Amino acid sequence: MPACDGPTIVVKDHYQLVIIGAGPTGLSAARVAADHGVDVALLDEQPAPGGQIYRAMESIPPARAGLLGDEYQHGRKIVSSFRQCNVDYLSDTQVWSLNSKREIGLLQGDEPLMITADQVLLASGAMERPVPFPGWTLPGVMNAGAGQILFKSHGIVPNDGVVLAGSGPLLLLLAWQYMHAGVKIQALLDLTPMRNHLRALPRLPRALMARHYLAKGLVYKKDLKRAGISTLHNVSDLHATGNDHISSVSFRHRGRQRSIETELLLVHFGLIPNAHLSRAAGCEYQWDRSQQCWRPELDDWGSSSIDGILIAGDGAGIGGARTAEHAGRLSALQATYALGIIDKYERDQLSRDDRKWMHDDLHIRPFLESFFHIPRKLLSVPDDDTIVCRCEEVTAGEIRMAVADGHSDSNQVKFLTRCGMGPCQGRQCAEAVAHIVAAAGGEKVAQGGHYRGRPPVAPLTLGQLASLYPEETE
Amino acid sequence: MRADVLIIGGGLIGFSTALQLAMRGSRCIVLEKDSAGRHASGVNAGGLRQLNRHPAEIPLSVAAAEMWHNIDTLVGSDCDTRFPGQIRVAENAADMLLLEERAAMVRSLGFQHEEIIGKDQLYRLVPALSPHCIGGLISRKDGYGRPFHALDAFRRKACSLGVEFHSSTRVDELERSGTEWSAITAKGEFRAPLLVNCAGAWAGRIAAAAGDAAPVKPGAPMLMISERIPHFMDPVIGAASRKLSFKQMQNGTLLIGGAHMAKLDLEHQVTDMNWAKLAVSARTVMALFPQLKNVRIVRTWAGIEAFMPDNLPVIGSGTSPGVYHAFGFSAHGFQLSPVVGKIMSQLILDGKTDLPIEAFSIERF
Amino acid sequence: MFKRLDENPAATVTVTIDGVQFNVPAGETVAAAVLASGFGHTRTTVVSGAPRAPFCLMGVCYECLMVIDGKPNQRACRELVNDGMKIECQHATGRL
The missing domain is CATH 3.50.50.60 (FAD/NAD(P)-binding domain)
Known part of the structure; x- marks a missing residue:
């Protein structure tokens, strides 16, 4: 494990706000919250800020950055603005658990920690939509x-x-x-x-x-x-x-x-919210037909169905990097308000520009979503021999057979076939299984359901787990 | 919709009962509020254990073991069972004494399946075990199965014999009209002269509606499973003085249970893991198998189960006419399920059973 | 499959991949180093023994599991190379 840049941070047991993910959402949110004096920790898997979209922003050679285009270069502003604010930035940190009580399990190197937060902002971004097709595992x-x-x-x-x-x-x-x-x-x-x-x-x-x-x-x-x-x-x-x-x-x-x-x-078949952590916490999700994915049930500020857990950016539904920036700031203001640091009037006033920019930025989305709509036939994996679960090597045909045997939702298919039980924990097969189950049963995808979240969301060794709560006994 | 017997609860006990009744020609309807085996039945640790049973359960467990060894002939599937034995290890002299007393007690009841083994035999059976252990108590014909596969096999066999299964069908009310019980659900009314309550964690509510009080306490015992690792151990391991159930499954994964409970929100059927207790489980495993330090846990979960104050199930007839109960297995019902189905069918069709079930009467509360 | 752009990295480290020594830029992930060094696959599967290679490189597919310095099941896309690091293709479950 590489060392964090800058001085080593002593992680506190509790923060007012924990932000998970250092892409445009998390970085913008951290800046806003810190500027209001909120006690913030920003947790991220990567060694440096930027998320996937602005990856390696601080270390990239200028010639290479030039090849990537000006949308990438825009991230430089966000990253440098973030660097000027006072937050506990925990890079190289894997989050392995979040529950409805806002207890957060992290892993720094080999050391697991549990911390708590009054407010949690999930800014875990997007992942590419996995679409199984013959030979995709080669x-x-x-x-x-x-x-x-x-x-x-x-x-x-x-x-x-x-x-x-x-x-x-x-x-x-x-x-x-x-x-x-x-x-x-x-x-x-x-x-x-x-x-x-x-x-x-x-x-x-x-x-x-x-x-x-x-x-x-x-x-x-x-x-x-x-x-x-x-x-x-x-x-x-x-x-x-x-x-x-x-x-x-x-x-x-x-x-x-x-x-x-x-x-x-x-x-590449488009992006979907990276929802593993919020699902493990138990946040409610709904199927979005236009985006062809599940997205969390949120209010205008990104508040989820669980008190004190907010979700913003692509993790809340795909809106792109610019929208993510605005959404991150809105959620940070909401968290600051919920902490009692600003009042409702301030929150609403301070959010006006971001709300407007976000609204304007989102004009493109319905067009993109319908233009790049993935055919349902492709999503429901027509070829029986295609592997759907890459980890456990379960094929589309086996899944259809389970449905024919009366297993009418994704979780039952999982119990029966081990589909989704491998190390990736269903990240690569959940969407396809839901589509296959729905298509085979003549139902809507939403009814096929999604695997229930099962922590840890990132593997934890027995040794790491054993080192937690040393004072606890049987 | 009408049948001879209404069974409430589409778990293993419900389907086992339905199967035995259907084999003898009864028409059964199974009503399940979620999906088959959604809770304890589908996601338990799958232990097929005679070892360390409460004395009252031993005769049933021994009869059930016989059925599990021939489960293919009953349900047309081996339910992915394996019988490598189950062992409780002794880590010190006090543990060994405990196990020896236990073995003597079981022998005094006329049973021979629990047997003391010394250090040599223990390490021949489990070479991977940490060297500090001194012996153990073994039940050689014990093992494990895959719960959801077993549930599925029981369901399919029962349905092939004409059992009607309704999932997503919650019983909202029970009514007695004339000589019949009527279960009111959003999907209509189901009627039968006989009613069997196999509703697991929700059995208290059904019992009350059928006129019996039962202090069911729902709980959610946590389990965790590792990634697949190379084969390193055959028997199922427990410990004389620790909470542990530990096995390597057919596919190489390690399944770890320790009877520690998750935080349960029964109304929403949601559980939050208690990491402090899972950490204790991890320390227990590492005390016995320190070489597993770097094995990664990939999933944890907790199925919702019915616990009784004395940790013994309720098996038998209710106080109202036509009512029968089989629930409250307190996290050790998987192994008993085939025989409980048989007992229920005997009680219902013959009015008696050849196995001793007095200790499980609902009237004890 | 892949090549490095001609960028003259500031520092390199020496790693062995399946016993062969390579000089790779410091700060690279193990997965990147393995791919840029011409290796076709990084593990074989547990079920059928089929070869697999990194798929997402962002930590969600768990296809890039390798044995790194003797430890199996390490996500090669999340680990950075170190001088002297021993990287091996993981066969099925890897050793205990």
Whole structure:
């Protein structure tokens, strides 16, 4: 484990506000709360602030940062503003438990700790939506986000000949960033169905109110085209093949079956809230049809169904990095109000600009959500032999068989098949299982349900657990 | 909807009872407020243990063990059972004395399944055990099964014999009209002359509605499980003077229980783990198997179960006509479930059973 | 699969990956070092023994479990390289 930067912080047993996640939400929230004198701890897994979106912001060589575009560069302001505020910033800290009493289990190096907080703000961001397809477990098939992390944090890029596939803005952005880094992309396979254009059309007028996003997307597309990168649209039936490693990717395009040889396929199917911690705490969730994911039940300030637990940023529903910044500040103001440090009037006054900016920024979302809507057929894993649970290697066919046997929700399927019981604790299969269960039972996805949260949300060794509460006896 | 017998509670006891009744031609309806085996039945530790039973439970447990060893013929599945034996280890002379007294007591009741083993035999059976132990008490034919698989097998077999199962069907009210019991649910009224209360943690409410008082205390014993590790141990391990149930499952995971309770919110059916008590469990495991220090716990959970003040179940007829009870197994009902189903079917159809159940009467409260 | 951009890292450390020595930039994660050093897979699965490699690199997929300095089941995407670190492909459950 690397040492935290700066002087070692003595972690207190209790904080007024604990923020979990040091991306745009958490960093902005920490600044606002600290400026009001709130006693804040900011917990994050990574060695440095920035989250996934602004990863490695403080250490990135300028030349590499230049390749990533100005949206990335925007993070510099947030990170440096955060560095000027007085909070206990606990980097390299894994949170393994949060419960409804706001008891938080952390792990620093090998040492587990339990702390408590009056208010907890979950700013744990997003993860890429896992969409199982034949061959997705082969080495050489990775998430596009993983490719981007290697690029941002380490200056590692694919060898020439990489294939990108899927649907969503991140795919386009990554292709554009690779292009700037001189990576030869063999093909960009766009799995967005053509019918989505029609579906998105009614949302276009509102999206025009946030037209800088649309303009950016068009620029990316034009640049890629000018660079001669082959983009195939309306692709379906994605399939990775190979023995111990991917050797080719096959798919359908314009009615024809096609195949491309490659040693690396980067896939992306949009983002979903990273909800593991809030689920373990017991926060209520609801299915969002437009975003095709579960999102926590929240009020305007990000307050969840559990008293004193707030959720903001992409973890509250995908809104993007700029929205996350505003949402983080709003939740920080709410927490400050709940602590009795500011009154309602101050909270409302101080939140006006952020609320307006956030409102304007969100104009683009309905358009993006319908344009990049993932076909339900793809989400419910039509091929029976496709592995759905990567850890326990449970296939879509086995899940459908369990449903046919009368197991009509995700948790029963889990008990029966061990689907979701491996080390990732269902993070990679929960969405697919819910879709499969729903499709097989002719129900809505919301009824298929989601795995119940089971702590620890990150594995804890017996030795670490044994070192907690040394005074406790049988 | 009408049947011969209404069974409230779609857990293992409910389905075992339904199965035995259906095998003898009774028409049964099982009503379950959630899904089959949602609580204690589906998520318990799966122990198939005769070892260390309360004297009153020994005859039932011995009969149940016989059934588990032939479970395939009853339900058409082996329920993923294994029978590597269960051992309570002695860590010092006082422990050993305790175990020897126990073995003598069991022998005096006429049973031979609990047997003292010395240090040599203990370490032949469990070479991975920390070297400080001095002996143990073993029940060689004990073992474990996979609870949800067992529940599923019982449910499928029962339903194949005509048992009607209604999940998501909570009994809101019980009424006696004429010679029939009527269960009112949001999905309609279910009627039968006979009623069996197998409602686990919720059995107190059903008992009250059927005219019996039972001091059921719901509780949620915590369990934790590790990632898969290489095979290193066969028998199920307990300890003479510690709270522990510890086994390596078929797939390599370690299942750790210690009868420590989670914080339970019964109304919302939500549990919060008590990490202080889980830390105690972890220390217990490490005292006996220090080499497991770096094994990672991946999940903890707590199923909601019915506990009785004396930790003995309620098995038998109720005071009102046509009412029967089987609940309150106080976290050790999994092993007993096949025989309890048989007992209930005998009580209902023959008016008597050949096993001693006086100690389990609801009238003891 | 991957290559490093020509950036001349300030400092490097020496690690062994499955017995072979590599100089890698300090501050890199184990997963990044393994991928950039040309390794195709980082573990085999517990159930079927199939080879797997890092998938998400952000700590949610648990595919990059490796044996690091003798300890199995370490998430290679969360551990940073150290000088002298011994990194091994994890076969199934790894040793105890």
